Amino acid sequence: MPAPGDLPLLSQTPPEWAPSVLTDPVGLLIDHAFLEKKAANNAMDLMIRWPGDWVPGWVETMTSVARDEAAHLAQVTRLLLRRGGRLTRIHKNPYANALKALVRRGEIHEALDRLFVSALIEARSCERFALLAEATLDPELAAFYRALHASEMGHYRVFTRLAAKVAGKAEAEARWTQMLEHEAGILARQEPGPRIHSGVSS
Numbered sequence: 165m166p167a168p169g170d171l172p173l174l175s176q177t178p179p180e181w182a183p184s185v186l187t188d189p190v191g192l193l194i195d196h197a198f199l200e201k202k203a204a205n206n207a208m209d210l211m212i213r214w215p216g217d218w219v220p221g222w223v224e225t226m227t228s229v230a231r232d233e234a235a236h237l238a239q240v241t242r243l244l245l246r247r248g249g250r251l252t253r254i255h256k257n258p259y260a261n262a263l264k265a266l267v268r269r270g271e272i273h274e275a276l277d278r279l280f281v282s283a284l285i286e287a288r289s290c291e292r293f294a295l296l297a298e299a300t301l302d303p304e305l306a307a308f309y310r311a312l313h314a315s316e317m318g319h320y321r322v323f324t325r326l327a328a329k330v331a332g333k334a335e336a337e338a339r340w341t342q343m344l345e346h347e348a349g350i351l352a353r354q355e356p357g358p359r360i361h362s363g364v365s366s
């Protein structure tokens with residue numbers, strides 16, 4: 165498993181984050197289930213927003229990501245129910261909302277930014293799943309987080325690859341640098357709590 169530091173993220177989650185969120189594993193699984201649900205929805209939404217083969221492999225990629233995310237949702241829901249939790253209807257995700265606010269208008273800009281928002285969420289999730297896999301004392305959760313780390317790493321790569329195809333390498337790289345900076349700032353402003361993208365108490 166690659167170390168969290170191998171990701172392009174500009175900030176590294178401190179070691180105390182994982183043990184702190186693992187004090188409420190059910191709360192964390194509830195947040196996680198919403199994350200997977202949103203990820204599945206996002207992939208389908210990207211597919212519907214730009215139907216057809218405007219970028220080679222677009223439909224195949226989005227349907228394949230949506231399938232993976234739906235499978236993750238099923239897994240996380242199973243773990244959650246077995247541990248006595250259940251999904252609630254409403255859930256807030258200020259981290260993802262702040263990232264989505266960065267999406268610009270205009271077809272290419274919108275597509276590029278939406279791909280990068282997706283890639284950033286995947287990359288940060290990857291970093292955190294690796295930390296959770298190492299920190300949890302529950303072997304079932306450790307195996308689950310390890311498997312998700314690998315899958316979300318694949319998604320992160322897929323989204324960044326598509327971004328380069330959509331906007332060209334130079335424009336994609338310039339925007340990616342900006343988006344990475346935004347992500348680090350947004351994450352630093354998050355409140356602590358049992359969430360995959362929570363902040364760390366100071």
Ligand SMILES: [Fe+2]
Pocket residue numbers: 200203232233236316
């Ligand atoms: Fe996922």
Ligand SMILES: [Fe+2]
Pocket residue numbers: 203233286315316319
């Ligand atoms: Fe994913």
